[in-house]
Amino acid sequence: MMTQDRPxxxxxxxxYVVGVDIGGTNLRMGLARSNESDPPGTLVASWSASTxxxxxxxxxxxxxxxxxxxxxxxxxxxxxxxxxxxxxxxPGITDFETGVxxxxxxxxxxxxVPLRTMLEDTFAVPAAVDNDVNMAALGESxxxxxxxxxxxxxxxxxxxxxxxxxxxxxxxxxxxxxxxEIGYMLLPGLAAEPTARGKPGGLESVLGGEGIKAQxxxxxxxxxxxxxxxxxxxxxxxxALQDDALANEIVLQSGSLLASAIYNISLVLDxxxxxxxxxxxxxxxxxxxxxxxxxxxxTRVQPQLVISSLAADAQxxxxxxxxxxxxxxxx
Amino acid sequence: MMTQDRPxxxxxxxxYVVGVDIGGTNLRMGLARSNESDPPGTLVASWSASTxxxxxxxxxxxxxxxxxxxxxxxxxxxxxxxxxxxxxxxPGITDFETGVxxxxxxxxxxxxVPLRTMLEDTFAVPAAVDNDVNMAALGESxxxxxxxxxxxxxxxxxxxxxxxxxxxxxxxxxxxxxxxEIGYMLLPGLAAEPTARGKPGGLESVLGGEGIKAQxxxxxxxxxxxxxxxxxxxxxxxxALQDDALANEIVLQSGSLLASAIYNISLVLDxxxxxxxxxxxxxxxxxxxxxxxxxxxxTRVQPQLVISSLAADAQxxxxxxxxxxxxxxxx
Numbered sequence: 055m056m057t058q059d060r061p062x063x064x065x066x067x068x069x070y071v072v073g074v075d076i077g078g079t080n081l082r083m084g085l086a087r088s089n090e091s092d093p094p095g096t097l098v099a100s101w102s103a104s105t106x107x108x109x110x111x112x113x114x115x116x117x118x119x120x121x122x123x124x125x126x127x128x129x130x131x132x133x134x135x136x137x138x139x140x141x142x143x144x145p146g147i148t149d150f151e152t153g154v155x156x157x158x159x160x161x162x163x164x165x166x167v168p169l170r171t172m173l174e175d176t177f178a179v180p181a182a183v184d185n186d187v188n189m190a191a192l193g194e195s196x197x198x199x200x201x202x203x204x205x206x207x208x209x210x211x212x213x214x215x216x217x218x219x220x221x222x223x224x225x226x227x228x229x230x231x232x233x234x235e236i237g238y239m240l241l242p243g244l245a246a247e248p249t250a251r252g253k254p255g256g257l258e259s260v261l262g263g264e265g266i267k268a269q270x271x272x273x274x275x276x277x278x279x280x281x282x283x284x285x286x287x288x289x290x291x292x293x294a295l296q297d298d299a300l301a302n303e304i305v306l307q308s309g310s311l312l313a314s315a316i317y318n319i320s321l322v323l324d325x326x327x328x329x330x331x332x333x334x335x336x337x338x339x340x341x342x343x344x345x346x347x348x349x350x351x352x353t354r355v356q357p358q359l360v361i362s363s364l365a366a367d368a369q370x371x372x373x374x375x376x377x378x379x380x381x382x383x384x385x
Numbered sequence: 386m387m388t389q390d391r392p393x394x395x396x397x398x399x400x401y402v403v404g405v406d407i408g409g410t411n412l413r414m415g416l417a418r419s420n421e422s423d424p425p426g427t428l429v430a431s432w433s434a435s436t437x438x439x440x441x442x443x444x445x446x447x448x449x450x451x452x453x454x455x456x457x458x459x460x461x462x463x464x465x466x467x468x469x470x471x472x473x474x475x476p477g478i479t480d481f482e483t484g485v486x487x488x489x490x491x492x493x494x495x496x497x498v499p500l501r502t503m504l505e506d507t508f509a510v511p512a513a514v515d516n517d518v519n520m521a522a523l524g525e526s527x528x529x530x531x532x533x534x535x536x537x538x539x540x541x542x543x544x545x546x547x548x549x550x551x552x553x554x555x556x557x558x559x560x561x562x563x564x565x566e567i568g569y570m571l572l573p574g575l576a577a578e579p580t581a582r583g584k585p586g587g588l589e590s591v592l593g594g595e596g597i598k599a600q601x602x603x604x605x606x607x608x609x610x611x612x613x614x615x616x617x618x619x620x621x622x623x624x625a626l627q628d629d630a631l632a633n634e635i636v637l638q639s640g641s642l643l644a645s646a647i648y649n650i651s652l653v654l655d656x657x658x659x660x661x662x663x664x665x666x667x668x669x670x671x672x673x674x675x676x677x678x679x680x681x682x683x684t685r686v687q688p689q690l691v692i693s694s695l696a697a698d699a700q701x702x703x704x705x706x707x708x709x710x711x712x713x714x715x716x
Contacts, residue, residue: 142707205560217653228655229536234684236652240645242577246647248684314571317579321567322548322653324559353579354563 070098070132071381073095073141073373075186078161078213081105081118085126086374088138088381095197095254095364098118099129112167116176122175130250140173141182141377143189147231153183156231158215160252163243180380186210187234188225191218193372194329198364206327207234207319208362211312211335212246215258219318237262241314261311263287263334269304277303291339311345313351316344320355331362401429401463404557404704404714405473406517407449409492409544412436412446414453416461417705426528426695426702430460443486443498447507454508471504472513472708474520474700478562484514487562490545491583511711517541517700518565519556521693522549524703525660529695537658538565539651542643542666546589548650556637568593572645588641592642594618596663600635608634622670640674644682647675651686662693 060348063173075082081104084097101122108114119142127134146158153170173181178352184192190383191208194200200208200220208218217234219226220349228235238255245256267289274283277300281293293301316328330341338361345359398533399420406413412435415428417710432453439445440559450473458465460546475491475498504512515523522539531539531551539549548565550557569586571578574588589598597618605614608631614623622631647659660671676690695702 168668221552226552229657230655233655234653235655235685237650238684238686239575241404242571242573242575242628244573246573246641246645248682248686249685251685310577314577318570319653320443321563321570322550322565322650324556324561324564324566326560351579352582353569354582355569355579 064210069136069138069381070130070376071138071139072123072126073370073375074116074122074140075189075369075373076144076162077105078109078145078159079104079106081115081122082345082370082372083119083122083126084370085130085132086378088378092195094201095193095374097374099126100293100370101125101129102309109162110164112159112164112169112172116172116365119173120176123192137179138175138381139180139182139377140177141184141373141380142169142173143184143186143190143262143373144169145186147235148183148185148188149231150182150184150188150227155183180382182376182380184225184346184372184376185216185218185227185231187216188227189218189220189376190331190364190368190373191220191348191372192225192375193330193368193370194234194365195220196361197371198329198362198368198376199360200327200329203327205323205325205379206329207314207323207325208329208331210330210332211261211330211340213258213263214254214334215262215315216315219323219325221323236315236319239315239318241311241318243311257311257315261308266290266304266308266334269307270300273300273303287334288337291337294339305343309340310347312340312344313347316357316359317348317351317353317355320357326357328357328359329362330359331365336361336365386517392483393581394514397705399467400469401467401711402461402469402472402705402708403454403457404706405453405471405709406520406700406704407446407473407475408436408517409440409476409490410435410437410450411564412453413701414450415701415705416457416463417709419709424528425532426524426698426705428705430457431701432456432460434600440496443495443500446565447503448692449529450504451507462600468510469712470511470513470708471498471508472515472704472711473504474515474517474704475500476517478566479514479516479519480562481513481515481519481558484512486514511713513707513711515556515707516547516549516558518547518549518550519558520703520707521662521695521699522551522660522703523556523706524550524695524699524701525662525693527706528540528702529693529699530691531660534658536654536656537660538654538656539660539662539699540643540647540666541663542592542661542671543663544589544594545585546593546642546646546663550654550656552654552656565649567646570646570649572642572649575644588642592639592646596664597621597635597639600638604631604634618665619668622668625670636670636674640671642683643671643675643677644678645668647688647690648682648684648686652687657688658686659690660693661690662699666694667696
């Protein structure tokens with residue numbers, strides 16, 4: 055479904071909004087002025103807390119957000135009455151119209167959580183809820199490398215893999231809010247059939263962080279590398295930039311798979327720009343390799359790959375942008 | 386690029402429009418009234434001619450269209466002054482805004498042909514030009530099985546393979562007019578890299594008509610089938626419906642590949658409906674097989690596959706719809 059996003063932020067309101075990025079390990083929040091003279095993405099205060107232990111319980115997440123809000127208002131010496139709106143990104147399939155988080159991964163284990171209503175009931179301001187990758191795409195379109203671009207795809211590559219799709223200046227969310235769930239894409243070299251519902255997709259099992267670590271470990275003993283067996287994906291990529299043979303092999307495999315996925319998406323969408331984000335996607339070795347593979351193929355499809363400029367802040371920034379867009383006209 | 390399509394046909398104009406379907410072997414034309422009381426897709430006259438021998442020459446195609454128009458007006462006893470608009474579908478990448486056919490397959494071999502201008506100069510009425518698969522999707526959305534659907538994908542499976550994408554009630558054409566060029570999609574079981582520019586894509590080489598014939602012939606001698614070695618794809622599919630073992634094998638391979646392609650498109654677009662058209666796609670055996678494969682996978686992605694109801698008329702019908710939409714308000 056192509057939902058027309060709400061109007062641009064108002065220029066004259068003297069108030070504040072809060073953006074929330076709900077993750078499997080951390081919850082991050084930012085306070086911003088509803089003031090168009092601030093550069094996009096400007097935060098006047100930020101806050102974060104661990105979600106380990108509470109992430110399975112939406113009520114506990116709301117309580118965490120309540121603590122964070124109190125702290126943010128205190129940091130900035132802003133009265134509670136100045137809060138005009140709140141928006142949260144959640145790591146799962148989210149009905150943007152009703153504000154219900156339909157399903158998340160095992161990390162949170164949520165099902166049909168009416169998060170927008172919970173936020174509105176708790177904080178008595180308008181709220182919006184969206185998938186976290188959509189929020190990140192919105193952030194990049196507002197204050198990042200895709201600012202001013204009407205058509206681009208944001209690829210979040212971390213533990214999993216998903217795309218936030220911007221078409222004609224708006225997020226494209228699909229008929230069942232699942233547009234961009236590309237972690238399950240079928241590609242040469244992967245299984246011929248999709249993995250079962252609820253399990254990680256075949257592509258993200260190889261291209262995601264855990265997959266990259268697993269590949270490294272599987273080849274480590276034969277490769278006779280002096281490097282440790284227990285490296286993080288970004289450490290492996292660092293060694294590739296320093297020309298370690300096994301690390302290069304892993305990057306080439308991951309970069310080729312990423313190029314294939316981007317190629318297939320491009321065949322469907324004919325989209326000129328891909329923004330790479332997420333802990334794995336932010337590393338320059340991966341994007342450079344994928345771009346080189348795509349260029350080498352020499353096909354008509356030649357999208358530009360760029361690394362997110364907002365990095366870990368993309369989702370939070372998008373949530374702030376979304377909150378700014380739902381401030382009521384009479385606020 | 387998501388181009389806002391032009392306004393709906395006017396209800397009160399007393400005039401006629403012509404739709405043209407330019408193909409590698411035939412050119413087909415239809416005359417329709419610009420009258421909303423006619424059911425969508427109603428033709429008052431139709432005409433066709435072979436394009437063999439003339440298809441390489443856009444000027445010769447224009448002459449063919451001129452002959453067809455004369456014949457159509459004569460058939461319906463309509464004066465030339467009653468022609469209000471003309472639209473043509475061409476088998477290639479087409480800039481809808483400028484009306485230039487950028488490139489077609491070897492069948493026509495066109496490069497940068499300003500077809501809209503040529504039509505307007507020749508017939509002195511407003512003209513529109515689009516890719517033929519987009520025209521077919523437009524036809525299905527107006528008068529076919531996708532009538533009233535705002536989001537669907539039309540898959541043309543014939544010699545080649547391409548998709549016409551409808552999002553939010555409009556054709557989605559992409560930033561470089563190549564959205565839906567899925568004949569090159571990378572899938573398990575196919576080559577790991579795209580075929581070179583200008584050559585048929587890896588997927589269409591197997592799933593398209595020539596690919597299906599080639600598979601049949603390659604396995605024919607070993608299969609000890611009583612059937613002829615020289616069958617058309619639809620004949621092979623007919624034999625599958627009658628339970629011939631080799632034919633079933635070919636259908637299962639093609640249907641599984643089609644299911645994989647539809648699955649990948651669905652991951653990106655989250656689109657609930659796929660309309661199958663083209664000489665190969667119209668055969669019930671292929672769609673039934675692909676639907677069964679998708680259902681068997683049991684994933685969250687479960688699009689509905691339906692066979693085009695306009696069949697070989699989809700493109701012509703879409704061209705008529707496009708022509709109706711460009712009648713000037715003062716005509």
